[in-house]
């Protein structure tokens with residue numbers, strides 16, 4: 001038994017990757033699943049799609065590795081965070097579709113609770129926003145007949161995607177989550193390390209439905225033997241952005257990573273201190289090991305790679321994401337087209353749930369090339385917003401000041417070079433870009449005694465390429481100024497002050 005199976009259940013696809021004893025990925029499988037948009041600003045997943053694609057990719061990865069299931073020592077799970085599921089404990093049937101983290105349907109609920117915003121932030125480190133699970137659970141309890149009474153009677157279970165997968169993998173034997181997922185629900189007190197009865201009361205969420213919260217490396221039960229041919233222990237769990245922080249070996253305070261998947265999430269390790277943000281960033285748990293939380297400041301952007309998906313699936317302008325590279329390179333640099341991809345509102349540091357996307361600076365000559373460039377650049381601009389906010393919040397040593405990047409969109413050289421240019425700092429892309437899965441694998445592998453400790457793991461981090469800033473300072477300043485004006489105009493259009 002020398003290998004680890006990492007499950008990465010993301011927003012647009014489920015992946016399973018087998019890592020060998022040296023922590024190298026040797027086999028993987030991936031499946032996309034349907035996104036459901038029942039109304040503007042609403043996003044749902046079918047829970048059975050999340051489970052079926054996870055089970056299928058695990059089986060496919062084990063098969064591809066060709067080693068037999070006995071080679072798998074343990075499973076690590078990482079997942080899209082905040083996405084909310086409620087299911088019947090007796091039947092295992094969800095009572096509603098999963099409400100996805102991007103979903104803004106509870107914007108009004110958040111407005112109604114505005115007087116409690118400071119209390120919520122003080123306890124959870126989060127901002128009172130529809131992004132997090134709490135108001136989504138409330139919405140399900142408010143809208144599904146009899147749900148609240150059944151939850152009070154202990155008949156219903158709430159979970160983020162990790163809990164749902166653990167439940168399915170263990171055939172309902174384990175209802176648990178880890179501290180990194182719990183801290184994204186807006187129901188968890190990150191200082192006391194337990195569910196907040198105050199916030200549960202505020203939202204009328206019965207605590208009977210909440211999962212047990214564990215360390216990231218812990219015993220999460222064993223899989224149903226018939227699933228993969230043998231009962232495999234689940235030994236590691238972390239939300240995907242926290243898993244990427246681990247996978248990027250950001251173990252020291254001041255180290256930072258930014259992941260470019262559907263959205264973009266930058267996490268700065270702040271050590272054992274939960275730093276309260278004055279710039280509307282989130283205070284979150286980066287990982288919890290041996291009962292001890294390590295905290296992070298997080299900037300969350302809702303749309304990063306999803307803007308490229310929109311060019312592909314919405315505008316049908318490209319067939320594959322990578323076509324944006326030659327298009328952007330061929331664009332006319334004289335056309336300052338700016339795309340503000342606020343398709344589901346704006347996240348950090350603006351936190352406006354109502355605004356929607358906008359494109360500025362179009363002329364008769366603007367076409368796919370300029371749009372592709374604007375889409376790739378929008379990700380760099382948004383990251384700059386986050387890093388400026390982090391600099392304002394974090395007085396500690398900024399490590400080596402480089403930004404470690406990963407996620408599907410980090411494959412775009414154009415986007416990464418523009419990112420380095422606009423943030424005026426080196427951008428380091430590692431050899432293993434599956435850092436999210438690697439982080440989950442490390443948690444499980446370390447607990448199983450197969451993988452090294454933090455220091456040994458950090459030594460293995462290997463660089464693929466550094467993108468060095470090459471933009472003239474006056475161009476950087478002028479371009480960023482245009483971006484900030486475009487964001488302001490977008491907020492004004494949405495009716496924000």
Ligand SMILES: Nc1ncnc2c1ncn2[C@@H]1O[C@H](COP(=O)(O)OP(=O)(O)O)[C@@H](O)[C@H]1O
Nearest residue numbers: 010012261262305306308309321322408409412
């Ligand atoms: N070469 C590329 N250029 C630009 N964007 C890309 C490229 N490859 C992938 N992407 C984007 O990356 C995202 C997928 O990244 P991934 O890490 O798999 O996301 P998630 O975990 O959120 O499902 C997609 O939104 C896709 O548009």
Ligand SMILES: O=P(O)(O)OC[C@H](O)CO
Nearest residue numbers: 010011080081261262263
């Ligand atoms: O699925 P991803 O990689 O876009 O990540 C989603 C985040 O966890 C949402 O907070």
